Amino acid sequence: MGRKKIALIGAGNIGGTLAHLALIRGLGDVVLFDVVEGLPQGKALDLMEGGPIEGFDASVVGSNDYKDIAGADVCIVTAGLARKPGMSRDDLLATNSKIMKSVAAGIKQYAPNSFVIVVANPLDAMVTLCKRETGLPKNRVVGMAGVLDSARYRAFLAAEAKVSVQSVQAVVFGGHGDDMVPVRSACSIGGAPVTDFISEARLAEIEARTRKAGGEIVALLKTGSAFYSPATASIQMAEAYLLDKKEILPCAAYLEGEYGYSGFYLGVPVQIGAGGVEKILELKLTADEKKALDVSAEHVKELVGAMDKVIAG
Numbered sequence: 089m090g091r092k093k094i095a096l097i098g099a100g101n102i103g104g105t106l107a108h109l110a111l112i113r114g115l116g117d118v119v120l121f122d123v124v125e126g127l128p129q130g131k132a133l134d135l136m137e138g139g140p141i142e143g144f145d146a147s148v149v150g151s152n153d154y155k156d157i158a159g160a161d162v163c164i165v166t167a168g169l170a171r172k173p174g175m176s177r178d179d180l181l182a183t184n185s186k187i188m189k190s191v192a193a194g195i196k197q198y199a200p201n202s203f204v205i206v207v208a209n210p211l212d213a214m215v216t217l218c219k220r221e222t223g224l225p226k227n228r229v230v231g232m233a234g235v236l237d238s239a240r241y242r243a244f245l246a247a248e249a250k251v252s253v254q255s256v257q258a259v260v261f262g263g264h265g266d267d268m269v270p271v272r273s274a275c276s277i278g279g280a281p282v283t284d285f286i287s288e289a290r291l292a293e294i295e296a297r298t299r300k301a302g303g304e305i306v307a308l309l310k311t312g313s314a315f316y317s318p319a320t321a322s323i324q325m326a327e328a329y330l331l332d333k334k335e336i337l338p339c340a341a342y343l344e345g346e347y348g349y350s351g352f353y354l355g356v357p358v359q360i361g362a363g364g365v366e367k368i369l370e371l372k373l374t375a376d377e378k379k380a381l382d383v384s385a386e387h388v389k390e391l392v393g394a395m396d397k398v399i400a401g
């Protein structure tokens with residue numbers, strides 16, 4: 089059987105954290121890929137040298153050559169720039185689309201049977217482009233956003249209710265932007281509705297903070313964006329695939345009629361197992377939640393349209 093192979097395309101803040109998490113969780117051998125000479129190789133060597141302490145025997149290598157991702161079971165794509173102050177959304181789209189095209193070509197050539205988890209921003213556009221450029225089926229290209237956004241929602245709710253994070257169930261739908269949709273009607277603490285624990289007014293404040301949580305960290309860090317929680321979220325998705333967990337997670341999935349949408353990616357609950365995105369679950373939403381999801385879906389379509397315009401030049 090041998091160990092699974094995990095290719096991390098992008099060896100930056102999230103990529104390096106992904107490698108560490110994959111190794112200490114024993115998910116398989118790791119290849120860190122990046123275009124910067126020495127960066128993936130240095131991080132791989134650093135991680136390998138920690139192996140005797142953590143007790144992992146899996147291999148971890150760094151490379152600037154796509155041939156080293158050959159046969160990967162999972163590819164997690166963080167390659168891309170974070171938006172810099174003064175950078176317009178179209179500038180970011182132009183830069184990261186170019187990067188995504190080169191990444192997709194590498195995956196298509198060397199890891200065409202892999203499960204691809206896209207992390208790079210603007211997430212909803214980048215996952216769309218990745219599927220288009222790799223030509224992989226919709227069940228094997230998915231975007232990481234909802235797992236992170238839902239974890240943020242859960243963390244804030246648990247702190248407010250002064251309960252364990254493990255007692256809070258919550259999910260966020262929609263695009264990975266300020267109009268994401270925390271689904272309050274599906275939110276529970278210890279099996280009871282969240283409104284038994286937290287007032288509507290506080291819930292609204294917590295949901296507003298969830299929508300802006302990424303920006304809150306960028307404002308504090310000033311030189312980058314969140315990377316520990318995005319990495320943890322991505323690894324949860326990879327683990328669900330590698331261990332055939334059939335775990336239901338909120339992810340950016342390609343819709344063909346579900347929730348009344350078709351032909352683009354949107355954050356919804358999906359079942360992830362050995363078949364990748366094995367099914368999309370259609371939760372009952374309140375009228376307000378569905379309206380909010382419609383708004384978010386429109387913004388995703390507009391973002392993809394802007395990307396297509398930028399690509400067309």
Ligand code: TXD
Pocket residue numbers: 097098099100101102103121122123124127166167168169170171187190191206207208209210211232233236264312313314315318
């Ligand atoms: O929830 C989410 N999806 C978001 C995603 C949460 C947080 C961060 N989000 C985005 O992930 C962020 O806006 C970026 O677009 C990506 C990666 O974030 P990270 O913090 O890891 O960025 P880094 O540290 O700048 O790493 C990016 C790496 C860097 O080492 C570059 O050299 C590399 O990408 N890079 C490339 N790798 C491969 N191929 C090409 N062409 C390339 N260009 C740059």
